[in-house]
Amino acid sequence: MVMTTITSIFDYDFMRNAFIATTIVGIVAGAVGYFLVLRGETFAGHALAHVGFPGATGAVLIGLSPIAGLTIFTIIAGIGIGILGNKAHRDVAIGIVLTLSLGLGLLFLHFYTAYAAQATNVLFGNVLGISVDTIWALAGLAVVSLVGLLLIARPLLFASLQPEFAEARGVRLTLVSTLFLVIVALSTVEAMQIVGVLLVFALMVAPAAIALRLTRRIGTGIAVSIILAVAIAWLSLVLAYLTDWPTSFWITALGGIGYFLSAARFDRRRTA
Amino acid sequence: MTALSFQDVSLSYGGRAVLERVSFAVEEGSFVGVLGPNGAGKTTLLRAVLGLIAPSAGAIKVLGETPRRGNAAIGYMPQARRLPPTLGLTGYDLVVGAAGGHRWGWPFASAAEKAMATEALERVGANDLAKRPFSELSGGERQRILIAEALLGNPKLLLLDEPLISLDAAHQRSVVELVRKIGSELGIAVLFCSHEINPLLHAVDEVLYLGGGKAAIGGVDEVINGDVLSKLYGTPITVLRANGRIFVLADDVSIEGAEHGHDHDHEHL
Numbered sequence: 001m002v003m004t005t006i007t008s009i010f011d012y013d014f015m016r017n018a019f020i021a022t023t024i025v026g027i028v029a030g031a032v033g034y035f036l037v038l039r040g041e042t043f044a045g046h047a048l049a050h051v052g053f054p055g056a057t058g059a060v061l062i063g064l065s066p067i068a069g070l071t072i073f074t075i076i077a078g079i080g081i082g083i084l085g086n087k088a089h090r091d092v093a094i095g096i097v098l099t100l101s102l103g104l105g106l107l108f109l110h111f112y113t114a115y116a117a118q119a120t121n122v123l124f125g126n127v128l129g130i131s132v133d134t135i136w137a138l139a140g141l142a143v144v145s146l147v148g149l150l151l152i153a154r155p156l157l158f159a160s161l162q163p164e165f166a167e168a169r170g171v172r173l174t175l176v177s178t179l180f181l182v183i184v185a186l187s188t189v190e191a192m193q194i195v196g197v198l199l200v201f202a203l204m205v206a207p208a209a210i211a212l213r214l215t216r217r218i219g220t221g222i223a224v225s226i227i228l229a230v231a232i233a234w235l236s237l238v239l240a241y242l243t244d245w246p247t248s249f250w251i252t253a254l255g256g257i258g259y260f261l262s263a264a265r266f267d268r269r270r271t272a
Numbered sequence: 273m274t275a276l277s278f279q280d281v282s283l284s285y286g287g288r289a290v291l292e293r294v295s296f297a298v299e300e301g302s303f304v305g306v307l308g309p310n311g312a313g314k315t316t317l318l319r320a321v322l323g324l325i326a327p328s329a330g331a332i333k334v335l336g337e338t339p340r341r342g343n344a345a346i347g348y349m350p351q352a353r354r355l356p357p358t359l360g361l362t363g364y365d366l367v368v369g370a371a372g373g374h375r376w377g378w379p380f381a382s383a384a385e386k387a388m389a390t391e392a393l394e395r396v397g398a399n400d401l402a403k404r405p406f407s408e409l410s411g412g413e414r415q416r417i418l419i420a421e422a423l424l425g426n427p428k429l430l431l432l433d434e435p436l437i438s439l440d441a442a443h444q445r446s447v448v449e450l451v452r453k454i455g456s457e458l459g460i461a462v463l464f465c466s467h468e469i470n471p472l473l474h475a476v477d478e479v480l481y482l483g484g485g486k487a488a489i490g491g492v493d494e495v496i497n498g499d500v501l502s503k504l505y506g507t508p509i510t511v512l513r514a515n516g517r518i519f520v521l522a523d524d525v526s527i528e529g530a531e532h533g534h535d536h537d538h539e540h541l
Binding site for chain 1: 342421
């Protein structure tokens with residue numbers, strides 16, 4: 001009975017699209033998120049997603065596609081945060097840009113009232129409304145992010161684990177950090193299509209944080225992070241289908257539960 | 273031959289002048305203890321030698337050249353930092369990752385990088401130690417791995433930033449002896465930063481004492497005496513010797529070792 005219900009999910013085009021989209025996004029978010037958590041830059045990732053809000057709403061205002069606006073805005077913000085470097089006041093600056101972005105997004109919505117109905121989709125995602133065109137855009141962005149990550153992984157790891165030593169050995173910390181944040185920007189654009197601007201943490205950070213707690217090797221950690229991100233997204237689609245509750249809710253719930261379970265396990269292992 | 277020379281060098285950090293018109297030279301094969309209280313400019317001096325900051329005046333020569341970033345002839349050990357406790361990276365992973373860490377691409381180590389890592393670990397006698405997760409090693413064991421990293425690619429000049437921090441006396445002694453041995457085996461100059469002279473007392477050929485924006489270089493007795501240090505700080509300093517140890521006092525407050533065991537992050541932020 002439940003099995004036939006679950007297989008009947010694939011009778012719908014929008015469900016097939018949703019599964020393809022979450023698979024692509026899960027792979028990217030899992031891999032990029034691992035490095036983001038390892039570097040302790042999750043707040044930057046969160047802020048990049050918020051910058052996407054005026055990007056998406058502003059793009060519609062001037063007749064561009066929301067995804068184009070998102071991409072341009074988040075890449076610029078990624079470069080900005082990268083150049084700020086590890087300055088003492090970076091978190092304050094990021095926080096102010098984050099609120100400013102939400103304010104600007106609100107203003108753009110005010111000017112373009114017909115778009116207001118879409119605001120919830122931008123903020124909380126609408127995985128069931130993903131078109132074939134969007135899937136192609138997601139696939140393109142995914143290839144760019146993953147190839148980028150592949151190219152910078154070695155100096156990125158070195159700079160993340162031993163920054164002063166890496167700098168002395170000739171690694172350009174600002175360049176590596178900025179390139180990484182551009183990759184993060186592209187990945188947040190991807191994640192936003194599924195869970196929206198406000199909930200990007202659920203796909204970018206939760207699976208990676210769980211993976212970092214459960215694994216000890218970097219290679220396995222990245223693999224577990226990807227598998228968790230994709231699994232959480234798929235399971236959420238099924239649960240959303242069965243309960244008719246929003247998919248984004250299920251993604252945040254599963255990510256949260258997984259994180260707290262792994263934290264409890266980790267604490268036990270530490271005290272053991 | 274001169275391994276390192278400073279000619280009227282001024283260095284500033286974050287808009288603050290740290291060293292002003294400082295001149296000194298370090299000969300090849302010499303073991304130099306770089307001393308001075310926190311904020312005296314030890315880390316800033318090392319960063320200038322590494323080419324990471326440019327002097328605001330004067331000229332630095334490293335092995336006959338102007339300092340440049342990523343100079344493979346310099347081995348460097350920054351102050352130790354912690355790794356995320358869940359990461360199971362071994363000491364070997366860290367050293368081999370550092371061997372080729374400046375190259376772009378996915379982190380697969382080449383045969384040459386593996387050989388470099390093994391050679392460096394062998395020199396500090398840490399090949400077995402390096403098989404264990406770095407985060408599970410003791411302070412002294414970690415320093416051994418980090419010294420191996422500094423030795424990657426057989427440098428001609430070794431810069432070590434506070435390798436003795438948060439080590440007990442026995443481990444301090446073994447680190448100093450290890451560095452001393454490596455320096456003479458390779459015949460290279462070593463700059464060994466410490467905010468305390470006593471662990472280095474019998475190992476160093478010379479001390480480079482930083483304070484009050486100035487520097488004094490010479491043998492321990494030549495530099496660490498009331499006259500030289502009083503001139504350096506511009507305030508009366510007394511140097512006491514007892515039980516083979518040296519105590520540096522200003523207005524009855526000990527400068528040497530006064531801040532022992534504290535966190536020194538602010539010095540290089």
